[in-house]
Amino acid sequence: MNRVLIKNIPDRECLNEAADRYPAMDPDITEVYLHFLKVGSDVLSEIYDYLGQFGISGGRMSILMQLMKEDEGAIAPSELADRCGVTPATISGLVDGLIRTDHVERIVDPNDRRVQPVRLTKTGRERMEALLPGYIDLINRLFKVLNAEERASLLLILQKLQINLENKENGNEA
Amino acid sequence: MNRVLIKNIPDRECLNEAADRYPAMDPDITEVYLHFLKVGSDVLSEIYDYLGQFGISGGRMSILMQLMKEDEGAIAPSELADRCGVTPATISGLVDGLIRTDHVERIVDPNDRRVQPVRLTKTGRERMEALLPGYIDLINRLFKVLNAEERASLLLILQKLQINLENKENGNEA
DNA sequence: AAATTATATTATGGTACCTAATTATATGGC
């Protein structure tokens, strides 16, 4: 599941010591960074634990969520790869798994026979409908500890971080 | 690397539609949740990209960081497993990899010959010293986009989330 | 000394990714 592999974040004293050894290190920033990774990792663990009870892994869930959104019914593997941010080869493997468990099926695209769009089976849709309420409840339990103001504040901060990340990707100027 | 596999977070309209179908779903909470996972995933990607340039994976970095902290020098595998929150078997594999690349070595524990404490080699320590300044710079670049107030606010929010997560783990009352 | 407990490793297996090679199909000159 690739967790962060740090169960206990170093205390302030330890961070301050490290900052003494590495002048560029800011203990405040490092502390936020470590907590951020840890909480993210723990939230993911909760999510994966829940989904695991239904035999659904993270990667498979991503595909199933995309397919649930679609009223059209089917999505091409390349489109799934694009939306999920992975290679088509990865989608192939995930879809194979979902076919083995009868969640999805490959159909024929009459317009382009290279494409084998993927869609939910009846069983797959039923299982998703069974799984989603608990999924929603879990997310609520995890985040309802924050009040509306805190959630708004967090969202703003996340958006700032996101924009910064995107600039790094594209710009890449020194 | 186990990313979140959602490149584009659904817009508000899409979230509102979903909330219509699933009464328990709160679009605000869901939006924060999705952004949180996405930013966490992207931050991790940046980190792993950087470490990858040095041939260091996430799991290996966790062990190396623990060993860097230790002035004593060596840590037992069981202790590493405990600190990292994984099984001893996982540590065995990671340590094997680090030994192959001459980052760490297993030594003899005179007090308990079952234990084979792990410590940095000279080479391993040198490589870590070479890698850390860039690692610190990267973290700074990612988080310096937040001012001190925002960082403090984020830290507080993360701590709230963390406490909530820990209660779920232990308590587990309905 | 024998039984139990503790430590670590190995064996085995699943999931999530990737790149490169391959196969099948479309398409755009010519």
Added chain:
DNA sequence: GCCATATAATTAGGTACCATAATATAATTT
């Protein structure tokens, strides 16, 4: 219509992370 090229998807092969179960070894308890 035909060939070169481009595109879609899969397969092959590889790395990493992580778990459980079985095993070997050493320590401890009785």
